[in-house]
Amino acid sequence: MAKVAIIGSGNVGATLGFVLAARNVADIALIDIVEGVPEGKALDISQSLAILGSTVSVTGGNDYALAKGAEIVVITAGSPRKPGMTRDELAAINHRIVTNVAKQVARHAPESILVIVTNPLDAMTTTAQSVTGFPKERVMGMAGTLDTSRFRHFISKVSGHPARDVQCMVLGCHGDDMVPLTSAATVSSIPLETMLPAEDIATAVQRTRKGGAEIVNLLKTGSAFYAPAVSIMQLIEAIL
Structure with missing residues (x-):
């Protein structure tokens, strides 16, 4: 073991x-x-x-x-x-x-x-x-797995599809300069950028970048x- x-x-x-x-x-x-x-x-x-x-x-x-x-x-x-x-x-x-x-x-x-x-x-x-x-x-x-999971969650929220159907990736640092790859994201194999309006995608990206801070502010x-x-x-x- x-x-x-x-x-x-x-x-x-x-x-x-x-x-x-x-x-x-x-x-x-x-x-x-x-x-x-x-x-x-x-x-x-x-x-x-x-x-x-x-x-x-x-x-x-x-x-x-x-x-x-x-x-x-x-x-x-x-x-x-x-x-x-x-x-x-x-x-x-x-x-x-x-x-x-x-x-x-x-x-x-x-x-x-x-x-x-x-x-x-x-x-x-x-x-x-x-x-x-x-x-x-x-x-x-440990950053990419967490940030990617958060991105999947927020794409799920704006798209209305289960997170298990979302495929995406976040690169870069664990902070405000992280890079959620919207161009590579799909929902049920449909490219995210052809599925959702730009403002919904921007919301998912922003909440991903601020995902940790949002929880900190709620928990206090x-x-x-x-x-x-x-x-x-x-x-x-x-x-x-």
Whole structure:
């Protein structure tokens, strides 16, 4: 059985641990600096697995040594965005956190593939690669899967078709400069640009770019975690 270590047991990290365990993808190690939290969430997830029929192991703790032997290490640790805060404003806060975590990953899981979730994503991915010294092909940011899922959702909303019938792609950074490829998007194999008026497409593009901020402003005390967690899960399943 493969092993995934998740550093950060907040909403994203714990939800990711649950969905990976529920789908029997890999053994899970939850790591967090807050005493008791990773152990408690690991125990809670473990107690659900008899119902779900999963056979994976879920452990938790404060010791980074739990990451030893992991094929994939996911870094979700960091300060969340607050209402009105841009991703770039998070950089100074989370740079220190990711730097410290990356040093521990390099020590305890030197052969792992590193997936970064902490925002601002592009900057934190660069930081992690620089600190660990891992080859660039072993350090990636989780962005395309999430942004593409959001784009599919918003195209579904403006078109009235189920999201499962939408095929599209988002390239570039995880932020306002992302590039939703409207010219390559289809709905039930029909090109999006021939199906919908330009203003509806523009609405889907804009809401995709602001998808994270919209949720932050609604929640007021946190940021998105369900969609990010399953987006990371999709990426991990593709790697494994």
